Amino acid sequence: MTVEKIILAVITTSPHKVAGGMTFVCENDEEMQRIAANLEAILDGIAHALSDDLLIIVKH
Amino acid sequence: MNEYTYPILFGVTIGLLTRLYLLKTDYRQYPTYLHGKIIHIALGFIAAGLGTIAVPAIMEKEFAAITFLALAASQFRDVRNMERNTLNELDQYELVPRGKTYIEGIAIVFEGRNYLVIFASFLSTFAYLVWNVWLGLVAAVISFIVARKLMSGSRLGDIVEVEYVKPHFKGAGLYVDNIYMMNIGLEARREEILRYGMGFILKPKNFNARSTIANLGQRQAILHDISTALGVYRDSGTPALVPLAKRDLDDGRVGIFILPQEKDVEKAKAIIRNVPTLENAIRMPTKSETNRAGKVLR
Numbered sequence: 001m002t003v004e005k006i007i008l009a010v011i012t013t014s015p016h017k018v019a020g021g022m023t024f025v026c027e028n029d030e031e032m033q034r035i036a037a038n039l040e041a042i043l044d045g046i047a048h049a050l051s052d053d054l055l056i057i058v059k060h
Numbered sequence: 061m062n063e064y065t066y067p068i069l070f071g072v073t074i075g076l077l078t079r080l081y082l083l084k085t086d087y088r089q090y091p092t093y094l095h096g097k098i099i100h101i102a103l104g105f106i107a108a109g110l111g112t113i114a115v116p117a118i119m120e121k122e123f124a125a126i127t128f129l130a131l132a133a134s135q136f137r138d139v140r141n142m143e144r145n146t147l148n149e150l151d152q153y154e155l156v157p158r159g160k161t162y163i164e165g166i167a168i169v170f171e172g173r174n175y176l177v178i179f180a181s182f183l184s185t186f187a188y189l190v191w192n193v194w195l196g197l198v199a200a201v202i203s204f205i206v207a208r209k210l211m212s213g214s215r216l217g218d219i220v221e222v223e224y225v226k227p228h229f230k231g232a233g234l235y236v237d238n239i240y241m242m243n244i245g246l247e248a249r250r251e252e253i254l255r256y257g258m259g260f261i262l263k264p265k266n267f268n269a270r271s272t273i274a275n276l277g278q279r280q281a282i283l284h285d286i287s288t289a290l291g292v293y294r295d296s297g298t299p300a301l302v303p304l305a306k307r308d309l310d311d312g313r314v315g316i317f318i319l320p321q322e323k324d325v326e327k328a329k330a331i332i333r334n335v336p337t338l339e340n341a342i343r344m345p346t347k348s349e350t351n352r353a354g355k356v357l358r
Contacts, residue, residue, distance in 0.1 A: 033246060033247055036245060040246065044297045049244070055246075
């Protein structure tokens, strides 16, 4: 089964902006980019930026 | 040997030549080299035989033999199914799929070509038997030309103007001209996209073209053709690097975003202009009764 069009993971440096979901809280932007790149590869999804400090992974 | 031997041989040869003439493997790699071709040549031979035999059958007053043509029709409908199934299976493993509309288009073409072969064989055998071999040849040439005419569909270049635009980012949003493509979150991906990506704007020449290029199947066909000819910078598991075609809702222009291996603007433009307009995608809103000039609406 493939889970599509669903937020698979949230990667952020501002945890107060996110409630619920599979959230990865990062120290800084560099760490956020690295984790998002890894998750993108692992989940076969795309990392989308909602704002500068908030990324989500979605499989299309 | 009887009086029909030479006309039949002649008709079958002409039919087969017509099929060979219409059969070409180009950059689309379909039919596949050699094996795919053999299937189509064999079927073309059967079609040629059917078209040819019909003429002596009529002359001998064997009218029941004509019903074999009905059999032929169902036979060649199977060709279409075969094409469709094969291509659908293969499409799942393409980095940039053809899309169902393109596949259906190819399948229809293969069915149609067999009927053209029947037509060519029938006509040339008929001319041979009624008049002589020379008029048979004339009939063959005419049917060659007709077949060519019927089988060359229009190209995208006939209905749109193609313009190169460098893709750019506004924040995380990827744009080609003012058409939004997708949201790319990772910095590294954005750099890759700017380095390898190319953008094109398809400007419809008229209102009919606007609806035709809006068709998702037509857009997928464009992406597939460019990716086949220029290569594609992507692999499985990199959905962020997928080529896209999005539409400007205001004026019907379509923005094409691709990541080719070979970044050649002129070649890419030529390829886009050469993409066939798919029969199933063509729309003609101006032919609608309500859109006719001077029509009183009720």
